[in-house]
Amino acid sequence: QSALTQPPSASGSPGQSVTISCTGTSSDVGGYNYVSWYQQHPGKAPKLMIYDVSKRPSGVPDRFSGSKSGNTASLTVSGLQAEDEADYYCNSFGGSNHVVFGGGTRLTVL
Amino acid sequence: EEQLVESGGGLVQPGGSLRVSCAASGFTFTAYWMGWVRQAPGKGLEWVADIKPDESEKYYVDSVKGRFTISRDNAKSSLYLQLNSLGAEDTAVYYCVRDIGWYRFDYWGQGTLVTVSS
Numbered sequence: 001q002s003a004l005t006q007p008p009s010a011s012g013s014p015g016q017s018v019t020i021s022c023t024g025t026s027s028d029v030g031g032y033n034y035v036s037w038y039q040q041h042p043g044k045a046p047k048l049m050i051y052d053v054s055k056r057p058s059g060v061p062d063r064f065s066g067s068k069s070g071n072t073a074s075l076t077v078s079g080l081q082a083e084d085e086a087d088y089y090c091n092s093f094g095g096s097n098h099v100v101f102g103g104g105t106r107l108t109v110l
Numbered sequence: 111e112e113q114l115v116e117s118g119g120g121l122v123q124p125g126g127s128l129r130v131s132c133a134a135s136g137f138t139f140t141a142y143w144m145g146w147v148r149q150a151p152g153k154g155l156e157w158v159a160d161i162k163p164d165e166s167e168k169y170y171v172d173s174v175k176g177r178f179t180i181s182r183d184n185a186k187s188s189l190y191l192q193l194n195s196l197g198a199e200d201t202a203v204y205y206c207v208r209d210i211g212w213y214r215f216d217y218w219g220q221g222t223l224v225t226v227s228s
Contacts, residue, residue: 003154032212034212034213034214036213036214036215038155038215044220045205045218045219045220045221046147046155046205046215046218047218048214048215048216048217048218051210051214051216052214057216089154089155091155091157091213091215092213093212093213093214097160097169099157099213101154101155101156101157102154103154104154104155
């Protein structure tokens with residue numbers, strides 16, 4: 001299975017909102033509501049930010065939200081803060097014990 | 111507090127072997143699937159392998175099948191990955207992850223670096 005498609009970069013000013021897309025196929029993103037998003041700061045381990053398309057783990061600010069339409073999932077970060085600058089990865093269950101990750105998006109807070 | 115701590119990474123020659131380990135604490139280890147995700151330098155994330163709590167099911171990405179073996183010791187709350195026939199393409203940080211089902215990884219270790227080079 002091919003990797004999910006994410007834009008390599010995204011940016012926004014403090015206080016603004018930014019949306020990162022994650023495009024797959026009907027065999028992964030479009031076929032299941034098991035899309036997750038991870039935040040990774042340089043030199044650190046990834047952290048789960050969103051799971052099941054739109055659910056937030058305990059402790060994740062509600063500025064982070066997720067959605068899905070067809071074969072494309074999206075992560076929206078509202079009220080951008082400096083600490084949101086990081087790499088973001090999506091992943092999706094792909095059926096039959098398969099999982100695919102996106103290539104990652106570097107979010108820059110201007 | 112849930113914690114995953116990897117160890118065992120290092121420099122290994124092409125064709126060589128290595129075993130990386132992960133010590134889990136702060137949760138009921140036997141209740142969860144566990145897995146490994148790797149990240150090559152400057153690259154994205156790649157799922158490597160997953161194992162069911164009772165070890166009855168194990169799954170691997172195609173590129174490591176026949177070379178890597180995932181295992182666990184529930185008595186020690188530990189996860190392992192045996193890496194054999196290593197190539198330069200296996201150079202990466204290997205992360206231990208807790209899988210809450212359908213490849214949703216809610217806890218990650220700090221990672222251990224495996225470098226394959228002569």
